[in-house]
Amino acid sequence: MKVLIVGLGLMGGAYAYRLSNKGYTVYGSDINMDSIDYALEKKYISNGSVHPEEFIMESDLIVLAIYPKAIVSFVERYKEYFHEGQVITDICGVKSDFIYEATKLSKPATYCSHHPMAGREKIGIAYSTECVFGGANYLITPTKDTKEEAIELLKQIGTDLGFKRISVMDIEKHNRMIGFTSQLTHAIAVSLVNSDHDSDTKYYIGDSYRDLTRIAMINENLWSELFLENRKYLLEHIASFEFELDLLKMALYREDKDALCELFRSSTKIRKEMEK
Amino acid sequence: MKVLIVGLGLMGGAYAYRLSNKGYTVYGSDINMDSIDYALEKKYISNGSVHPEEFIMESDLIVLAIYPKAIVSFVERYKEYFHEGQVITDICGVKSDFIYEATKLSKPATYCSHHPMAGREKIGIAYSTECVFGGANYLITPTKDTKEEAIELLKQIGTDLGFKRISVMDIEKHNRMIGFTSQLTHAIAVSLVNSDHDSDTKYYIGDSYRDLTRIAMINENLWSELFLENRKYLLEHIASFEFELDLLKMALYREDKDALCELFRSSTKIRKEMEK
Incomplete structure (x- = not known):
């Protein structure tokens, strides 16, 4: 399984670190070259670039660990690289209208949002190993268009990240x-x-x-x-x-x-x- | 140094446990015989009774780990046993008018209140060992009548209990x-x-x-x-x-x-x- 993490901040770094330890092939992208270098040096990722398109096509899962407002513009910009069978997700703490927009733009890939309820009061990849997911809640928020396989894949990711309680729920709730x-x-x-x-x-x-x-x-x-x-x-x-x-x-x-x-x-x- | 702890609840128990481990001779009193038995069995105290007067006269320090409203009636009831050189203190989280009343009634002993800023969201002596004082604040609140020796004694107790920051301050503040x-x-x-x-x-x-x-x-x-x-x-x-x-x-x-x-x-x- 190949995973591209877009945004190597505190949370993106924590995902990269834990998934690569679990045997996933993890790629990383960030606008900040220092974060990529840090992730490479620490072996959180096997390859990285400021240009995510280098890895999008070969990735099975793309995790957008970026600000809510940046999500739709990302999906819009790189949509030509998406293909069937791919899952695109984000880790945002709110699930507002951008989800419907991103879902539409991501086709033929499947967009399915989720929310890992853990973090640290710190900023940046250097604190990523302090993000402890054990004991925490992990919420998957599909729309009615979301394919079952995407939900199953995100459940697997949540389990491999070490979350305690994984639930699937309605976006408004x-x-x-x-x-x-x-x-x-x-x-x-x-x-x-x-x-x-x-x-x-x-x-x-x-x-x-x-x-x-x-x-x-x-x-x-x-x-x-x-x-x-x-x-x-x-x-x-x-x-x-x-x-x-x-x-x-x-x-x-x-x-x-x-x-x-x-x-x-x-x-x-x-x-x-x-x-x- | 002989210390009588009155009230073997969560905090009284924690004081008894830690002070006896530090070599103090600790006596305990409570209205509940079960708490006394628990403290004796765990060796938090060397002797205990539902009648505090059995230990008051020989104690150098009396720690009232009881409810604010119970303090004045305790001091009033047992004042005949108090003598010069003794220090009486309480661990209440508020320092209201009862302090002035208790100070007056305690003479010739010295009353000096303090506030250990630590605890647990639990009730009862069985949780006492969970009260961790390291890293916590310990506030001594003398009145203008308080003798310097009493303040020094309470500083020593705070240190032996393991508190991090010990301060002396004005009651209103x-x-x-x-x-x-x-x-x-x-x-x-x-x-x-x-x-x-x-x-x-x-x-x-x-x-x-x-x-x-x-x-x-x-x-x-x-x-x-x-x-x-x-x-x-x-x-x-x-x-x-x-x-x-x-x-x-x-x-x-x-x-x-x-x-x-x-x-x-x-x-x-x-x-x-x-x-x-």
């Missing part, structure tokens, strides 16, 4: 859920850290603050795109969150211990359920 | 800061989890959601007390946080990528500063 579990959490962490106006907060932090705010160190270009692509759902989730925070504020204003306990019991129950 | 780094983070995690209305959220979670919501599993009786004791500061911090979240919402409504990037750059910078 994916976006709604991700707006909650991923984007809302980042929005909260960013806002919390930005509301820190004291210069010596670090002397007062415990594990809770450390864990909650780690994701406030964020790749601004990528995440501003993800937020805007999915703003409809993200804004809905922010509203639900604010509603719950209001209940807590009300309990504090009223000094209502029972109401606080009830909120804490509820969150404990819901969160424990998730550990299963 | 402590409460304001803790309202931010500890209580606000718990308030946010609880509200986030309570706003989850989908039964299969667990298929969509990544590290960010997992890390941010771990603390939503919360000891409701303890934390409702902590929240109410410190509600003035907590409500102020919630307001600052909501202000920042509003900025983010505004950027989303306006589809303003630059404003989002600016918020993300700010949070990244502030949070990175903290890693130092």
Whole structure:
């Protein structure tokens, strides 16, 4: 199996590193020659180039590990190299309209998007080995046109990358859920850290603050795109969150211990359920 | 050095376990005989009783690892056993008026409060060994009456427990800061989890959601007390946080990528500063 990874950043690098260790023939492409050299030197890829077309035709799978906005222009530019039996996928954290566009342009190859729910608060291929996929979720989001073989291939890739739970799901549901579990959490962490106006907060932090705010160190270009692509759902989730925070504020204003306990019991129950 | 730990829960147990390993003579008291038996069996304590007065007189240090509301009544009930040269401390996460009351009642012994900023989202002595103090902050909060020797003793205890950064600070500043780094983070995690209305959220979670919501599993009786004791500061911090979240919402409504990037750059910078 020959795989071309387009975009040798943190995640593209992690895919290349793990798939080549699993015996895949991995090619790499990036606009940055340094990243290609790094991947070659570390043997994450067997060959690389700033010109992806050198490898597109012979690849069975093309993984686009690039920004959401770059996907359609990539597919458009290189579509003449695509052929039947090939699968093209992306690893974007939101699955918006670009998927339908990319699906159309990729024919006769099959486009099928997926979302590996893992990463690191770092940028660049040098941190790729820190991306641990064990224990993480891996979501495949086909459209109604997606061929079954493409879904099966992506399941195999997810397994070989070491993901724990591989699911196939509807794109709209994916976006709604991700707006909650991923984007809302980042929005909260960013806002919390930005509301820190004291210069010596670090002397007062415990594990809770450390864990909650780690994701406030964020790749601004990528995440501003993800937020805007999915703003409809993200804004809905922010509203639900604010509603719950209001209940807590009300309990504090009223000094209502029972109401606080009830909120804490509820969150404990819901969160424990998730550990299963 | 003889230390009496009153309250053999998660934290009291962790203190007993670590201090006895460091060569201290540790006594334990709890209203629950099972916890005492567990501590004796595991050799966390050399002797224990449901009657703390059996050990108070011979102890150099008494650590109250009990709920905030229980502290003043403890000191009041056993004050006749206290004597000069003894230090009495508590490990509460908020330092409210009970400290002044306890300081007065403890004389001729010296009362000096402290706050170990570590723990686990678990209840009970059986999880004590999971409390890891390395890397954590340890705050000593004396009043103007506190003798220097008491502060020195608590510094020694913090060092022997393995804490990384030991600071001495003003009580009001402590409460304001803790309202931010500890209580606000718990308030946010609880509200986030309570706003989850989908039964299969667990298929969509990544590290960010997992890390941010771990603390939503919360000891409701303890934390409702902590929240109410410190509600003035907590409500102020919630307001600052909501202000920042509003900025983010505004950027989303306006589809303003630059404003989002600016918020993300700010949070990244502030949070990175903290890693130092």
